[in-house]
Amino acid sequence: MKIAAPLIPLALVFPAAPAWACTLCHSRTAEEVRAAIFGADFLGNVAALALPVPVLVAAVLAARKYLL
Amino acid sequence: MSQPAKTTGPLTTAGMAIGIGMGGFVDGIVFHQILQIHNMLSARIATDTLVGAKVNMVWDGIFHAAVWMATAIGITLLWKAIKRPDVLLSGTALFGSILFGFGLFNLVEGLIDHHVLNIHHVYERLGQSVWDYVFLASGVALMLTGWLMIRDVRSRSAA
Numbered sequence: 566m567k568i569a570a571p572l573i574p575l576a577l578v579f580p581a582a583p584a585w586a587c588t589l590c591h592s593r594t595a596e597e598v599r600a601a602i603f604g605a606d607f608l609g610n611v612a613a614l615a616l617p618v619p620v621l622v623a624a625v626l627a628a629r630k631y632l633l
Numbered sequence: 634m635s636q637p638a639k640t641t642g643p644l645t646t647a648g649m650a651i652g653i654g655m656g657g658f659v660d661g662i663v664f665h666q667i668l669q670i671h672n673m674l675s676a677r678i679a680t681d682t683l684v685g686a687k688v689n690m691v692w693d694g695i696f697h698a699a700v701w702m703a704t705a706i707g708i709t710l711l712w713k714a715i716k717r718p719d720v721l722l723s724g725t726a727l728f729g730s731i732l733f734g735f736g737l738f739n740l741v742e743g744l745i746d747h748h749v750l751n752i753h754h755v756y757e758r759l760g761q762s763v764w765d766y767v768f769l770a771s772g773v774a775l776m777l778t779g780w781l782m783i784r785d786v787r788s789r790s791a792a
Contacts, residue, residue: 594683594684594687597684598684598687598688598691601678601684601685601688602688602691602692606677610674610677610692610752613674613746613750613752614673614692614695614696614699616745616750617741617742617745617746618699620741620745621653621703621737621738621741624737624741625646625649625650625653625734625737628649628733628737629642629645629646629649632780633641633642633645633646633649633730633733633780633783
């Protein structure tokens with residue numbers, strides 16, 4: 566709590582930030598971008614992005630145990 | 634009474650995590666943003682339209698968030714390591730492990746993303762090319778350099 570308390574006012578930044586109302590949010594381009602991201606291959610893309618993570622974690626643990 | 638043997642393990646683990654994170658940032662900042670020779674899904678979604686570029690930008694952002702997390706984890710591990718009395722605080726070992734992590738990132742990310750999943754390639758215009766193999770080789774070279782640096786520190790501390 567000691568660390569978190571001074572950070573609470575930071576939360577006020579988010580609703581106030583102009584970025585919250587992004588310029589493309591209601592444009593046709595934005596709709597096309599959202600449709601492309603959340604299309605049928607969304608989970609496949611997430612899985613592709615996430616795949617190196619467990620491999621890297623395993624490699625670090627193996628390197629620590631056997632190599633470094 | 635003799636001092637207990639000091640270890641480099643916690644320090645090099647922190648260094649590897651920092652190296653993975655910073656290696657990811659080098660890839661993202663230099664190749665995705667400054668040179669724009671590939672993006673995260675550029676082999677699946679062409680980047681030559683506004684929508685395609687913006688979709689790739691979102692996935693680049695998710696990638697950057699992940700490598701930011703790796704860096705933050707590394708800094709946390711480093712903070713814990715330096716407070717332990719049994720850890721050998723060696724700048725050479727830390728730098729070597731950062732290089733090792735950087736190389737590990739290039740090797741693992743290169744193998745999975747460029748060769749297995751084919752979601753992007755180093756120089757997207759060419760598809761899979763010699764640059765993908767140069768990327769892997771850079772990973773091996775960085776890992777080897779880092780490992781030699783750490784080994785040197787460990788052999789000197791044991792002597």
